[in-house]
Amino acid sequence: MTKTEKILSNHGIRPSKMRSEIYKFLKRKQSSVSFSDLEKAFVQKSETNKTANRTTFYRNLKIFEDKGLIHQINDGTGMAKFAISDENAKGKYGTDLHIHFHCTDCRKTTCLPNKISEESLPEDYEVSDVNLVLKGICKKCRQKY
Template identity: 70%
Template sequence: MTLMTTKTEKTLLSKGIRPTEMRLKIHKYLNRKTYAVSLNEMQKVFIAKSEKNKTANRTTFYRNLKTFEDKGLIHQINDGTGVAKFAISDKKAKGKYGTDLHMHFHCTVCGKTICLPDRISKQNLPDDYEINDVNLVLKGVCKNCSKK
């Protein structure tokens, strides 16, 4: 690690994640995306390049995604397509489901899934209930596809 810590390194460190080269690349990639990215999309970017360059392998890639998810840095979205998608979690989220309770929108035309900005209040849940999983997906046509 260099003497100057980058914003991405600080983000990983704040979640208790050691900022390796592959983790930095994965986080930067996901952070640039405006929509949730499928595992297949990420494999094309990271695994194909990694296997040619011999810098990382499939197992390392999957372990890093799992670490990010376990630490609440990213979340997995099941949008009903049968393909898991991943997106950066809210920076204020305190764990896997902490304060990052929000809905997603899946466009049935272009297939993109995005995180919606409004949060869902946990106040609607009775005190003696515990959240183990969250999957809230609205389906329809996004603004870009509706213009076409």
């Protein structure tokens, strides 16, 4: 069993070739990936592969998200983005609590390394979703100016 297959299995996901490829693609990215980015990468790679269709991607991303392998980011662009979750930072809300940064210049959204403590969230409220996004200019884009 490969390392990727072990990771998928440890999250309760039955490994398949497509799931392994999607996971490896997401893992390689330093910023979050939109559905269309993922679809483009695989359509270009496998034009003759009829199994690489929209339904397959949606289904696998949903499974990955439900199992906590990835998380969805709403960065205000109107397009959901996905990134690998930190498997060592699971908590009360099912995923790691951290801030995202959306660059308004290059339009990339990245997960920032600093975590937010669950204690900072109100106890007398029932939290169903957490979405923390800072917006501005990333280091790489600032160097252009």
